[in-house]
Amino acid sequence: MATKWKSRLSIGVCAFLFTFGLSGLIIVSAFGSTYVHRDYFHTTQFRDELNLFAQYLNLFELNHIPIESAKQSITVSQDEIEEYRNRFGNITEKLTFLKDEYKFLIDGAELANNQDAVEIYIAERDRKIEEITQIFKSDDYARAKIITDKEKRVEEYYQGKEQYYLDFLSYKGQLQYYFTSDVSDKVYTNVILADDESITDKMNSHSMSYISSYSIPTEDSDSYYWLRQYNQRANSLIPFKGEIAVSKALPSSSSIAIKYNKYKQEQTLVWAYTLASIVSLILCLFVMKKARVMPAAVERGAPYYNKLPIDVRAALILLTGWVTLYLLFSIQDQFLYVLDNPFVSGWSLFIGMVFASIGLAITLAQGRLMAGRIKDWEYIQEEWRKGLLNKAGQSAKAQFIQIKISLKDAFLKTSTGAQLFIVLTIVFGLGLAALMVILNPDFMVAYMVLLAAIGVPLSMVLIRRIGYFNRIVLQANELAIGKLGPDVQVPGKSVLATLAGNMNVLKQGVTTLQNEQAKSERLKTELITNVSHDLRTPLTSIITYTELLKKEDVSNEDRIAYVEIIDQKSQRLKVLIDDLFEVSKMASGNVELNKEKVDLVQLLQQTLAEYDNMIKESNLQFRLPNMEIPVYAFVDGQKLFRVFDNLIGNVLKYSLENSRVYITIQTSGDHALISFKNVSKYEISENRDELFERFKRGDSSRHTEGSGLGLAIAKSIVDLHEGHLTIDVDGDLFKVAISLKMQPS
Numbered sequence: 045m046a047t048k049w050k051s052r053l054s055i056g057v058c059a060f061l062f063t064f065g066l067s068g069l070i071i072v073s074a075f076g077s078t079y080v081h082r083d084y085f086h087t088t089q090f091r092d093e094l095n096l097f098a099q100y101l102n103l104f105e106l107n108h109i110p111i112e113s114a115k116q117s118i119t120v121s122q123d124e125i126e127e128y129r130n131r132f133g134n135i136t137e138k139l140t141f142l143k144d145e146y147k148f149l150i151d152g153a154e155l156a157n158n159q160d161a162v163e164i165y166i167a168e169r170d171r172k173i174e175e176i177t178q179i180f181k182s183d184d185y186a187r188a189k190i191i192t193d194k195e196k197r198v199e200e201y202y203q204g205k206e207q208y209y210l211d212f213l214s215y216k217g218q219l220q221y222y223f224t225s226d227v228s229d230k231v232y233t234n235v236i237l238a239d240d241e242s243i244t245d246k247m248n249s250h251s252m253s254y255i256s257s258y259s260i261p262t263e264d265s266d267s268y269y270w271l272r273q274y275n276q277r278a279n280s281l282i283p284f285k286g287e288i289a290v291s292k293a294l295p296s297s298s299s300i301a302i303k304y305n306k307y308k309q310e311q312t313l314v315w316a317y318t319l320a321s322i323v324s325l326i327l328c329l330f331v332m333k334k335a336r337v338m339p340a341a342v343e344r345g346a347p348y349y350n351k352l353p354i355d356v357r358a359a360l361i362l363l364t365g366w367v368t369l370y371l372l373f374s375i376q377d378q379f380l381y382v383l384d385n386p387f388v389s390g391w392s393l394f395i396g397m398v399f400a401s402i403g404l405a406i407t408l409a410q411g412r413l414m415a416g417r418i419k420d421w422e423y424i425q426e427e428w429r430k431g432l433l434n435k436a437g438q439s440a441k442a443q444f445i446q447i448k449i450s451l452k453d454a455f456l457k458t459s460t461g462a463q464l465f466i467v468l469t470i471v472f473g474l475g476l477a478a479l480m481v482i483l484n485p486d487f488m489v490a491y492m493v494l495l496a497a498i499g500v501p502l503s504m505v506l507i508r509r510i511g512y513f514n515r516i517v518l519q520a521n522e523l524a525i526g527k528l529g530p531d532v533q534v535p536g537k538s539v540l541a542t543l544a545g546n547m548n549v550l551k552q553g554v555t556t557l558q559n560e561q562a563k564s565e566r567l568k569t570e571l572i573t574n575v576s577h578d579l580r581t582p583l584t585s586i587i588t589y590t591e592l593l594k595k596e597d598v599s600n601e602d603r604i605a606y607v608e609i610i611d612q613k614s615q616r617l618k619v620l621i622d623d624l625f626e627v628s629k630m631a632s633g634n635v636e637l638n639k640e641k642v643d644l645v646q647l648l649q650q651t652l653a654e655y656d657n658m659i660k661e662s663n664l665q666f667r668l669p670n671m672e673i674p675v676y677a678f679v680d681g682q683k684l685f686r687v688f689d690n691l692i693g694n695v696l697k698y699s700l701e702n703s704r705v706y707i708t709i710q711t712s713g714d715h716a717l718i719s720f721k722n723v724s725k726y727e728i729s730e731n732r733d734e735l736f737e738r739f740k741r742g743d744s745s746r747h748t749e750g751s752g753l754g755l756a757i758a759k760s761i762v763d764l765h766e767g768h769l770t771i772d773v774d775g776d777l778f779k780v781a782i783s784l785k786m787q788p789s
Contacts, residue, residue, distance in 0.1 A: 059405035061328035063368075063397055066404075067375050068321015071314060074376050079314045084307035085254035085290060093300075094256060094288055097219055100212035102260050103205065105232055106223060107281040111202045118194050120187045128179070128190050135180045142172055218298045220247060223260070223286030232284070252289040253304075259285045309383050317379070349413050354427035355434070361410045368403035371396050467502065474499055509538075519547050582613035589613075637680040637764060641787050644675045644684075644716055645709055651688040652707075658696055664722075665704045675709055675716045676787040679765055687758040687769075691720050691780055694755070700725040700776070711786065718782040728773050755780075 081087045132138060146169040153161035178185045222233040222243050235246050247255060261283050294301050349357065375396050381389040428434055474495065481491045531548045589606040592598060598606070649671065652659070659666060695705050699722040706721040755771075758780075762769040767784040 056401070056405070058328050058331045059401040059408075060397065061324045061331065063372070063401040063404050065321045065325030065328060067372050067397065067400070068318050068324070070372055070376050071321070071379055072318040075310075075314050075380075076318070079307070079311040084304040087307065090300075090303075093215070094219075094258070097212070097215040097221075097288065098258055098260055100208060100215065101221065101223070101232075102281075102284070104209065104212050106260060106284050111198065114198050114202075115195050118191055118198070120190045120194075122183075124190060125183055125186045128186060135176060138176050139173060142169065142176070214299070218290070218294060218300045220252065220289040220291055221258075221286060222247060223258075223284040225282050225284045227282055232286075247287055247289050251292060253292050253294070255287055255289040257285075258288050259283070306383070310380055313380075313383065349410070353431040355431035357410065357414060361407060361414065364403050364407040364410065368400050368407055371400035371403060375400070467506075470498060470502055516543055516547060519551075523547070523551055582617040585613040586610050586617070635764060637683065639678050639680055641676055642679050642681045642684070644677055644679075644718065644784070645671055646674065647681060647685060648688055648707065648709065648718070651685055651692060654689070655692050655696065662696060662699075663702050664696070664699050667704055667706045669706075669708055670710065675711060677716055677784050678787045679784065683761045683764070687761050687782070690755070690758045695720060695722045698722070698724050698726060698778070714786050714788070716784050716786050718784070720780040722778055724776045724778045728776065728778065 078087070084090055129135075133141070146165050149165045150162055150169075153159075153165060179189060180186075216234060220233075220235050222231070222235055224231050233243070235243065237243065237246060249255065290300060296302070296305070352360075375393055378389050378392050378396070382393065477487070477491050477494060481487045531551070534548070589610050593603060593606050593610075652666070652668075692707075699705060703723040706719070708717075708719050710717045710719075759769045762782055762784070765784060767782060769783075770781050772779040772781065
């Protein structure tokens with residue numbers, strides 16, 4: 045047990061000695077440069093006092109200029125007169141500005157029917173006009189104005205100078221001085237000399253504690269810097285040389301003697317404390333080397349300490365280290381007060397030293413435990429991942445990202461974000477006002493008025509908005525389950541009103557989608573029916589005539605006729621299947637275009653030439669206006685030929701007999717517009733968009749030749765060229781319009 049207490053005592057003593065040694069280093073670093081001088085008279089502080097006294101001496105005695113003399117020596121040059129006249133402009137500009145200024149005042153007084161003010165303003169204006177005129181007219185008048193202004197500034201300077209006179213008298217009673225000049229035989233001194241004494245008999249090292257030679261050059265003096273701007277005498281001051289000394293007979297109650305003695309005491313204290321701290325550090329090293337108790341004491345707390353997260357351990361080291369340094373520097377702040385109050389300040393220093401020793405011991409112990417772990421970099425990385433800071437950082441990062449997203453979402457609609465900001469500002473403002481009422485009940489009436497004027501209306505608005513929002517939520521829930529109720533009212537232009545309007549539009553969209561779905565189902569049924577019909581018809585003929593060919597009693601003429609019919613129906617079936625594959629391929633986008641520069645007019649004429657015999661055999665009249673000027677486009681000629689071929693074939697199949705067909709090519713901007721117009725022999729009463737559906741025909745009885753895929757193929761080809769193909773039906777008038785981008789010239 046005795047050994048255990050001895051170890052603890054050794055640790056405490058060692059920590060105290062080390063702390064005392066550190067405090068001594070802090071003290072010497074803080075005050076060493078101040079107390080390294082021989083005495084107070086050789087410090088910078090005392091030198092500054094001498095400089096200040098010399099400045100006062102020059103100001104009040106050596107080169108003292110009475111105020112009357114300063115005023116009498118004021119001079120004004122012609123340049124100053126000109127500068128004074130034109131300081132704010134020439135005479136015309138000044139008079140114009142003055143008249144405009146008083147015109148505004150006079151007009152205002154007349155408007156107020158204040159005749160007395162009008163007369164006063166007019167008198168002031170005329171007086172100032174006369175004054176400005178005299179300044180520009182007479183140099184003497186201008187000079188007098190400048191002198192008056194300078195005299196006023198000189199008086200202000202001397203009034204400010206008087207506040208330093210008491211300080212000068214205080215220094216004059218404590219310092220001895222003797223000054224002479226090479227340009228004057230006058231001596232300035234406060235040393236009392238007998239008739240048979242010289243200044244060296246009085247001012248020497250035997251009678252003076254400190255003597256300093258001093259010169260006062262006028263060119264470097266700041267005493268009359270301001271005054272030099274106003275009279276010439278301040279520019280012709282006399283330089284002086286002499287000595288300033290401190291007498292050994294200086295009373296101990298004087299401020300300089302007090303500072304001298306205090307400096308001597310503080311100097312002794314600082315260097316004695318520094319010496320003691322050095323001895324303390326040496327003893328500390330000796331105790332640590334001999335005792336060797338620190339490692340064992342540290343190891344006992346290691347298992348508990350190492351369970352803490354590594355960032356917590358680092359924070360504890362920094363905290364205890366900072367507390368130790370704070371206590372050490374507080375010792376520095378209290379150190380010099382020991383001389384003023386030894387008991388209180390000495391006790392504060394001792395307490396601070398004890399707590400600093402404890403803090404230092406804890407810091408060093410933690411450092412010893414951490415030092416063994418720092419070498420293992422993998423351990424540090426693993427512990428850091430488990431640390432509180434890393435976890436808090438990850439959490440804060442996630443929260444920051446979420447807040448950033450939330451703020452961005454809040455201001456997706458600027459008006460909503462602004463309203464939210466205003467509401468939050470009002471809520472926090474009312475909360476702050478409530479806190480002020482708690483601290484000062486006198487604000488209760490004002491707070492109740494504020495609450496009634498802002499808080500209650502805001503609450504009502506929020507209640508209405510929340511109720512309206514709930515109705516929109518119910519509408520959305522009903523829409524989600526497919527129940528289409530009545531539309532939500534859309535009052536105003538708020539964000540909720542916009543949301544309600546969008547919900548109504550969405551409900552209408554659902555209705556439209558349901559109708560489209562029904563229509564799609566109908567078209568799908570028709571598509572299957574049409575495909576079945578168009579494929580089954582030629583296939584039935586092929587099967588029928590094949591069966592007839594199998595009969596033995598078929599004549600040769602009938603056999604040839606049957607084979608011809610089978611061939612026709614086979615070709616018909618091939619056309620249907622080829623068109624079906626082509627439109628499917630185009631719909632999938634798996635088509636490559638070989639684009640080149642093509643004359644659309646020539647391509648259309650070539651297509652018409654393919655149908656020349658059919659056109660002549662028909663009783664249709666084709667009209668082709670404006671087909672002379674070439675129109676070039678960057679297209680796939682073969683694919684576009686197919687478009688024209690399908691459209692002209694439809695015209696020949698479905699046009700009313702003895703009617704006219706119009707085919708035109710025009711240009712509009714950078715687009716070519718191609719149109720096909722004809723009168724249909726069949727009634728077109730269905731939706732024009734359905735004409736693009738596969739196997740849809742104008743001949744609802746499906747007795748005409750064709751696959752029903754012509755328009756679907758044509759539209760797919762035009763879409764691949766990034767063009768537009770539209771159909772317009774007006775009664776029996778059928779119009780197909782194609783828009784393609786032209787080749788730039």
